[in-house]
Amino acid sequence: MRCRAEATPAALAVVGPDGSFTYGELDLLARRVACWLAARGVGPGDRVALWLEKSAVAVAAMQAVLRCGAGYVPIDPLGPPARCRAILADCAVAALISTERRAAAVLTDELGDVPCLATDGHAQGRRWQEALAAPGEEPPAPGDAGGDDLAYILYTSGSTGRPKGVAVSHRNALAFTRWAEAELAARADDRFANHAPFHFDLSVLDLYVAFQAGASVHLIPDGHSLAPGRLVSFVAEQCPTVWYSVPSALVLMMEHGGLLELPAVPLRAVLFAGEPFPVKHLRRLRERWPGVRLLNLYGPTETNVCTFFEVGDRAPENGAPLPIGFACCGDRVWARRGDGAVAGPGEIGEAIVDGPTVMIGYWGEAPLAGAPYATGDLVRVLADGGFEFVGRRDHMVKLRGQRIDLGEIESALVEHPAVREAAVVVGGSGLSARLIAFLVSGAVPPPSLLALKEHCAARLPRYMIVDRVRVLDELPRTGTGKVDRLALAARLAAEGRHQEAIR
Amino acid sequence: MIDPAVVEGLETFIRERILEGEEIGLTATTPLLDLGILNSMEILSLIAFIESRFRVAVPPERILADNFKDLQTIAGLVTSLGGATA
Numbered sequence: 072m073r074c075r076a077e078a079t080p081a082a083l084a085v086v087g088p089d090g091s092f093t094y095g096e097l098d099l100l101a102r103r104v105a106c107w108l109a110a111r112g113v114g115p116g117d118r119v120a121l122w123l124e125k126s127a128v129a130v131a132a133m134q135a136v137l138r139c140g141a142g143y144v145p146i147d148p149l150g151p152p153a154r155c156r157a158i159l160a161d162c163a164v165a166a167l168i169s170t171e172r173r174a175a176a177v178l179t180d181e182l183g184d185v186p187c188l189a190t191d192g193h194a195q196g197r198r199w200q201e202a203l204a205a206p207g208e209e210p211p212a213p214g215d216a217g218g219d220d221l222a223y224i225l226y227t228s229g230s231t232g233r234p235k236g237v238a239v240s241h242r243n244a245l246a247f248t249r250w251a252e253a254e255l256a257a258r259a260d261d262r263f264a265n266h267a268p269f270h271f272d273l274s275v276l277d278l279y280v281a282f283q284a285g286a287s288v289h290l291i292p293d294g295h296s297l298a299p300g301r302l303v304s305f306v307a308e309q310c311p312t313v314w315y316s317v318p319s320a321l322v323l324m325m326e327h328g329g330l331l332e333l334p335a336v337p338l339r340a341v342l343f344a345g346e347p348f349p350v351k352h353l354r355r356l357r358e359r360w361p362g363v364r365l366l367n368l369y370g371p372t373e374t375n376v377c378t379f380f381e382v383g384d385r386a387p388e389n390g391a392p393l394p395i396g397f398a399c400c401g402d403r404v405w406a407r408r409g410d411g412a413v414a415g416p417g418e419i420g421e422a423i424v425d426g427p428t429v430m431i432g433y434w435g436e437a438p439l440a441g442a443p444y445a446t447g448d449l450v451r452v453l454a455d456g457g458f459e460f461v462g463r464r465d466h467m468v469k470l471r472g473q474r475i476d477l478g479e480i481e482s483a484l485v486e487h488p489a490v491r492e493a494a495v496v497v498g499g500s501g502l503s504a505r506l507i508a509f510l511v512s513g514a515v516p517p518p519s520l521l522a523l524k525e526h527c528a529a530r531l532p533r534y535m536i537v538d539r540v541r542v543l544d545e546l547p548r549t550g551t552g553k554v555d556r557l558a559l560a561a562r563l564a565a566e567g568r569h570q571e572a573i574r
Numbered sequence: 575m576i577d578p579a580v581v582e583g584l585e586t587f588i589r590e591r592i593l594e595g596e597e598i599g600l601t602a603t604t605p606l607l608d609l610g611i612l613n614s615m616e617i618l619s620l621i622a623f624i625e626s627r628f629r630v631a632v633p634p635e636r637i638l639a640d641n642f643k644d645l646q647t648i649a650g651l652v653t654s655l656g657g658a659t660a
Binding site for chain 1: 593594596598599600604605607608609610611613614615617618634635637638639640642
């Protein structure tokens with residue numbers, strides 16, 4: 072970004088709901104914020120949390136943190152303060168960049184004196200940017216922050232009931248963004264749409280591939296996802312050349328926003344990741360936009376992107392799932408069978424990833440130290456050596472592209488005084504999938520759905536709030552004493568048939 | 575002015591169609607988005623309902639989180655669009 076600011080200071084860098092910055096302007100604001108951070112002792116190895124709505128200012132804040140040699144921690148702007156507080160404490164942040172109202176909601180005595188920069192604040196009658204530092208002032212050099220140092224931490228759902236921090240180094244991130252830049256042949260006249268929130272790893276491509284190429288990134292405000300029509304208007308107005316999102320967003324835009332009715336779009340590549348793209352919709356996309364590259368990327372947050380598949384001139388036939396394809400970014404990917412051997416064509420195994428995109432480790436745990444990462448995803452090896460996603464080994468699910476560990480919801484539910492045991496399963500599929508909680512409650516009457524939703528909303532991100540509750544006398548168990556999730560799923564299916572019969 | 579008949583119509587739709595009859599005691603100020611009662615899919619079916627029941631068109635630029643946070647604000651949106659209950 073700094074090189075771009077020197078080479079093309081007048082080129083457009085970021086367009087957000089709060090305004091646009093050229094590379095020169097972005098660099099100036101990042102430098103000022105970096106000076107503010109450095110003056111508060113932030114340096115290499117530190118973590119700085121960003122709890123901000125998606126905005127051009129938030130992009131400058133990320134750049135500022137990196138410039139200090141520290142790592143940034145983007146936190147879900149729609150999440151509850153309790154979750155933000157847990158994250159601030161977990162990675163012991165050296166500073167917080169947020170707004171005054173948000174900061175007041177999270178900074179408690181237990182967190183000590185975490186310095187907070189409020190991006191809506193005023194000091195001595197000046198707006199916060201002007202109060203930061205003299206324009207000419209330079210932050211101290213970040214010392215010897217190298218490729219293996221922390222770049223950012225992304226918190227994902229964790230089975231233990233606490234969010235887990237995926238710590239990513241500069242080397243990890245660059246292995247991915249450099250691959251993507253070359254694969255897309257990104258150019259300075261590209262316009263990248265940024266759909267994903269900043270705490271979601273899809274945003275890494277939008278921001279950093281754009282900056283590497285000297286292109287512009289166009290931020291889709293957090294609220295737009297509610298209205299597919301607004302997302303389609305965004306495409307019509309901002310004219311992105313590269314789009315990257317979860318498939319659900321594209322399907323909603325096609326089905327309810329009129330995406331495919333847009334007369335002409337300058338898009339040259341549409342990328343998607345996070346969940347399987349329904350082939351029925353993919354075929355329509357391919358037929359409507361024959362000249363647009365369609366790329367299916369795969370990889371858990373822990374490995375950035377480690378495989379990709381390019382949809383050819385013809386989309387796969389209905390019924391055949393879209394492959395996740397072949398290893399990329401310099402990674403080696405293989406499927407490990409239950410007996411430890413490498414799976415061959417036609418066989419299923421757990422996807423194992425070894426290479427430059429594999430994270431440093433989970434924050435607070437021993438680093439992986441270069442060991443391969445076992446994803447927990449089951450994949451089938453195809454005849455051509457590529458892979459196809461089959462499912463999960465554990466209780467992690469994807470709902471509309473959001474990764475959810477059901478154990479984390481269950482842990483939150485049993486914190487409720489009237490909940491003794493809880494098991495959560497997913498009912499339905501695709502866009503109509505719902506989180507169903509089966510509970511054992513000692514209370515009469517048992518807690519209401521509203522009460523449980525309020526309880527979840529105070530602890531979990533919005534996409535992890537339970538949709539339905541069923542109270543049981545006891546949870547069905549398997550012979551080994553584990554909750555019998557298949558029996559719960561069968562119960563839901565029977566309920567569905569009953570409802571159909573009533574209709 | 576919020577029309578109580580609009581609030582009631584919206585409440586019935588959300589309870590019967592979105593919550594599938596689950597009785598959760600929605601009030602005019604229950605936070606529908608914060609509690610995950612409405613998500614992007616459900617807002618679409620709610621908008622289709624609003625458009626047919628109250629005979630209004632909801633323009634995409636009015637589909638903002640601020641306009642859908644609870645029954646009261648959705649009813650306000652319907653009224654501002656000239657929605658009629660008769």
